[in-house]
């Protein structure tokens with residue numbers, strides 16, 4: 001038996017010349033992103049979780065249930081999973097409704113607690129129900145494939161780069177659906193991707209893989225802001241926040257969002273009060289000042305303490321900040337020159353100037 005609240009996997013073995021030795025534990029809720037470069041073994045881990053790939057040295061426990069260990073191997077059709085592949089393979093002779101009904105196989109509700117109509121609504125499928133798959137765009141096909149997987153009573157949803165076969169505009173169209181869906185779903189999702197944008201939009205937990213091994217596992221934000229890991233030192237480093245809408249100023253089109261003690265004002269269209277909203281603050285969008293600037297156009301200026309300063313490449317320094325009103329840590333990517341001029345050291349109290357906060361549409 002494993003801890004009921006977790007998913008624990010460990011697979012070891014070789015496939016041709018590829019050697020896999022991947023083990024991790026993740027909460028059995030929310031989205032866990034399995035992230036890494038092409039060929040690092042993400043799909044192989046996912047296929048092993050589904051029972052489609054069998055390593056003799058394998059272990060898979062989901063929410064207190066053993067699917068594989070040294071003695072036991074549950075075949076794929078007995079595992080309560082929904083599997084979404086890179087390219088949707090729909091039944092060509094069935095309409096969208098028929099494809100979805102095939103997933104549901106007579107059941108009114110899926111294991112995720114979602115009824116047929118809810119899935120149709122969440123994925124925006126109502127206008128497509130009578131269409132044949134050949135008349136769907138790539139993004140629409142993928143939405144139907146996700147709907148079909150959800151309606152098959154899954155207790156775990158496995159998604160293998162579901163957006164990678166789509167063009168940029170289809171990807172942008174489908175991401176908000178995925179965000180709404182994963183925010184609404186009770187069921188855990190393992191989401192394979194090599195795209196950090198998707199991780200930042202969807203995941204709560206990150207499993208970073210390289211060369212068949214797991215390099216780091218943990219809450220996304222913790223890994224993003226750890227200067228010992230590559231994420232924080234990257235040019236496009238960022239932190240993600242899950243904030244709640246506290247108020248909305250319709251006159252100026254500004255929402256106030258809160259997480260912990262952190263309060264941010266963000267220009268956007270109207271948002272319902274109390275809604276959870278994912279925000280992204282890029283390290284390159286945070287500047288530092290010793291004293292609060294006078295007459296600035298920047299909306300978010302927060303007092304903060306420097307936790308650490310780490311070189312990030314030739315010209316930049318990565319500063320990890322703790323806003324003094326508490327809440328999540330922030331990152332600032334500054335030039336080496338500014339670091340020297342301001343003579344910054346850990347423990348300094350200063351002002352973080354947040355030039356921009358990205359808010360993903362829901």
Ligand SMILES: Nc1ncnc2c1ncn2[C@@H]1O[C@H](COP(=O)(O)OP(=O)(O)OP(=O)(O)O)[C@@H](O)[C@H]1O
Nearest residue numbers: 015016017018037038039040041042043044045194
């Ligand atoms: N059946 C197999 N026989 C031999 N080698 C295999 C087999 N399946 C996968 N591999 C190899 O295992 C490695 C990992 O493949 P895998 O598809 O799991 O990686 P990935 O991280 O998902 O990459 P991608 O994003 O490109 O799909 C690759 O080098 C692949 O060529």
